[in-house]
Amino acid sequence: GAAFWQTIAGEHGLDGSGHYTGSSDLQLERMNVYFNEASSKKYVPRAVLVDLEPAALDAVRAGPFGQLFRPDN
Known part of the structure; x- marks a missing residue:
């Protein structure tokens, strides 16, 4: 899943924090x-499917695109 979002973000010109570059x-x-446009011209994925096991969530957050995802979702 993380590799998918990294590829899609790159194809759309987004950096690891979701800002258009x-x-x-x-x-x-x-x-x-x-992606949905959030505040400050930041784009966030419309949907992310991950395992709710804490180690899986931590791996996504610690990855190169961890800032791309909204922590409140």
């Missing part, structure tokens, strides 16, 4: 397929 209007055109 791309240079193409095409990247922004379909952003809403996978």
Whole structure:
């Protein structure tokens, strides 16, 4: 799952914290397929399916795109 979001974020020009750093209007055109725009022009995944076991959650949070996910969801 984490590799999927890393790939999708890269294709849409998002950095590890969900901020747009791309240079193409095409990247922004379909952003809403996978991401919702939150405050401060930050994009968060529309859905994330993970194991609720604490070690799995910690692995996602500690990964390179851990800041991409909203902790309150």
